[in-house]
Amino acid sequence: MNIWLYGLRTMSRLLAILAVVLLTACAHTVSVDGQFPTPVGNQHPLTVGVYLSDDFRQFTYSENRDDRDEWNINTGRAQKNLFETVLGSMFREAISLSQYPSDLPQGLDLVIVPEVRELQFTMPRETRVNIFEVWIKYDMHAYNQRGDSVAEWVITAYGKTPTAFLKSQEAALAQAINVALRDAGATLYTGFAQVPELQAFIANKQRALSMQEATSDE
Amino acid sequence: MKPLINLAAPLLLAAAALSVGGCTTVVIDEYRRSTGELAVGDSVVILGRRHSSEYETEPDLIDCVGDTLHSPESGVNIIPEQQFVDALYPWFEPRKAPMHIKSLSKLMDIPDVRDRMEQYGVKYIVWIDGSTETTSSAGSIGCSISTAGAGCFGFGTWDKESDYEASVWDFRDQELSGKISADAQGTSYMPAIVVPIPLIARVQNNACKGMAAQLREFLLPPQSASR
Numbered sequence: 136m137n138i139w140l141y142g143l144r145t146m147s148r149l150l151a152i153l154a155v156v157l158l159t160a161c162a163h164t165v166s167v168d169g170q171f172p173t174p175v176g177n178q179h180p181l182t183v184g185v186y187l188s189d190d191f192r193q194f195t196y197s198e199n200r201d202d203r204d205e206w207n208i209n210t211g212r213a214q215k216n217l218f219e220t221v222l223g224s225m226f227r228e229a230i231s232l233s234q235y236p237s238d239l240p241q242g243l244d245l246v247i248v249p250e251v252r253e254l255q256f257t258m259p260r261e262t263r264v265n266i267f268e269v270w271i272k273y274d275m276h277a278y279n280q281r282g283d284s285v286a287e288w289v290i291t292a293y294g295k296t297p298t299a300f301l302k303s304q305e306a307a308l309a310q311a312i313n314v315a316l317r318d319a320g321a322t323l324y325t326g327f328a329q330v331p332e333l334q335a336f337i338a339n340k341q342r343a344l345s346m347q348e349a350t351s352d353e
Numbered sequence: 354m355k356p357l358i359n360l361a362a363p364l365l366l367a368a369a370a371l372s373v374g375g376c377t378t379v380v381i382d383e384y385r386r387s388t389g390e391l392a393v394g395d396s397v398v399i400l401g402r403r404h405s406s407e408y409e410t411e412p413d414l415i416d417c418v419g420d421t422l423h424s425p426e427s428g429v430n431i432i433p434e435q436q437f438v439d440a441l442y443p444w445f446e447p448r449k450a451p452m453h454i455k456s457l458s459k460l461m462d463i464p465d466v467r468d469r470m471e472q473y474g475v476k477y478i479v480w481i482d483g484s485t486e487t488t489s490s491a492g493s494i495g496c497s498i499s500t501a502g503a504g505c506f507g508f509g510t511w512d513k514e515s516d517y518e519a520s521v522w523d524f525r526d527q528e529l530s531g532k533i534s535a536d537a538q539g540t541s542y543m544p545a546i547v548v549p550i551p552l553i554a555r556v557q558n559n560a561c562k563g564m565a566a567q568l569r570e571f572l573l574p575p576q577s578a579s580r
Contacts, residue, residue: 172442175465264407293448297409314447321443 162205165305167213169313171220174324179337180344182228184246186235187215196254208254208308210271213316218249221320225327236282244340245285248276252289256308265298267311271319277333286332292319375554377539379563385531387523389572391428395476397572398432402482403447410481414517414561418481421565428573432473441469458527475524477572481564483517483535485557494545505545514538515560521571531571535564 193211223229230240235248253272259265273290294315296307328334391397399419401410415434423431438445444460451457457478461467494507515537521530539554 172439174442175440175444175469176463177465266406266409268406293406295403295406295409297411317443317446318448321446321449324443325449 162207163305165206165208165309165312167208167210167309167312167316169213169216169316171217171317171320173220173224174320176324178224179226179328180340181226181244181337182230182242183222183226184230184232184235184239184243185218185222186232186246186248187218188235188248188250191215191249191251194251196251206256208256208312210251210254210312210316213313214251214319217316217320218323221323222247225324236278239280241280243280245336246278246280248278249290250274250276256311258304258308259298266295267298267304267307269294269308269311269315271312271315273319275323277336285336286330288326288330288333290319290322290326292316292322294318375539375541375552377537377554377556377559379535379537379559381563381567382534383531383567383571384533385571386528387526387530389530389570389574390523391476391572391574393428394474395428396430396432396474397422397477397479398434398437398473398475399479399481400434400437400445400450402450402480404450404452408484408486410483410517411485411557414485414557415481417558417561418479418519418565418568421562422568422572429569430474432475437473440473441466454522454527454529457522457524461527470524477530478522478524479568480520480522481517482520483515485513485515485537485560488512488514488538492543494543494549496545504547505549506547507545509543509545510540512538512540513554513556515556517560517564519564519568521568533564533567533571535560535567537563 191211192215194209194214195211196208197206198208199205219231230243232239232246235246239246250273251271252274253270255270257268259267262268271292271294273292275286275288275290276284277286279285292315294311294313294317296311296314298307328337399415399422401412401415403409412434419431419433422429443449444451444463444466451460461470490509490511492507492509494505494509496505497503515535517535519533519535521532522528523530537556537560539556539559541554542552544550544552
């Protein structure tokens with residue numbers, strides 16, 4: 136009897152180990168850590184505070200659907216690098232804020248707060264095209280010094296990479312995400328002054344600066 | 354020693370097959386509006402179009418054309434694609450890159466962008482659009498392992514087609530200098546008798562070489578192209 140009990144226990148342990156192995160075998164983890172080039176172009180005459188929340192800096196997209204393997208995609212560090220680089224070069228001065236809305240430094244024209252709204256991806260076997268595709272959507276918020284909303288706009292980014300020989304799914308997806316993040320940076324940089332509220336805000340600031348210059352010349 | 358001798362023949366066959374490869378045909382067409390005017394200190398940048406969601410101009414094709422063309426001693430200085438795209442971020446990103454020469458002149462209204470382009474000495478921007486695809490495949494190969502040994506038997510074949518078009522923009526004169534198209538197709542074979550013997554048609558590589566050779570003639574002034 137003891138031999139049977141011992142055998143059953145061993146079998147159940149082995150089955151439990153096998154179940155864990157099978158479950159973890161289908162889980163994919165991607166950690167994106169890109170560096171991005173500094174944009175070339177004109178700077179807006181604004182002093183802005185940039186607040187990247189902890190959720191944003193450590194953003195991980197997790198997906199566990201029946202029709203797909205489990206995926207955990209961490210884009211936090213890469214998108215932090217991107218937004219710091221792009222926003223840091225877009226304005227006359229950009230100050231990184233460790234907290235918001237309390238303890239704001241004086242003299243800020245705007246505070247910019249990005250949030251990830253959505254991340255989606257497709258694999259080659261799903262689309263029958265030999266391309267990994269990624270879409271990321273950001274909600275962008277701009278507030279004035281008092282905390283009132285100045286503008287809200289959406290940035291959509293798209294990235295793709297062809298399947299490559301001997302490249303893992305994780306590596307290919309990370310590459311597509313980096314392409315999407317570059318696209319997000321490009322849209323942020325080129326689209327900022329096209330948001331109507333921000334266009335008016337920049338025009339007012341420019342007018343105020345030129346009046347200030349004219350008064351100081353007199 | 355016997356198994357080694359048995360393996361030597363198929364391995365030699367495989368090595369010979371790799372050096373022979375499958376057959377490829379390449380057709381190059383050219384439309385020229387002006388003659389090449391590359392002068393000392395001028396640079397050429399070769400960029401891939403990546404705006405379509407259905408295909409992507411392969412970065413390795415762009416590298417191949419650039420590496421084949423790059424020859425400072427004969428006056429062709431190529432700026433690597435990634436270096437150029439990073440240096441002019443975000444203006445040459447897939448969804449932001451100028452699609453027409455008119456959009457390029459608009460981009461030059463930004464002083465920092467114009468300065469950066471002049472620093473690089475860019476004379477020509479070559480946009481390559483297209484891809485290489487496997488159009489059909491047939492046959493099958495089966496491999497098995499037993500106590501007596503391992504081996505593969507069967508026959509496989511596949512066709513590949515490359516279709517690329519290069520548009521040459523004269524950056525200084527802000528005009529389209531011409532276009533070059535490269536169509537290549539080839540069939541690869543893989544007979545397997547114990548060891549698979551790949552007879553690979555290097556379709557993309559041949560399209561690259563053909564396009565690079567034509568671009569060299571295109572970009573250099575007539576007397577220096579013959580050098």
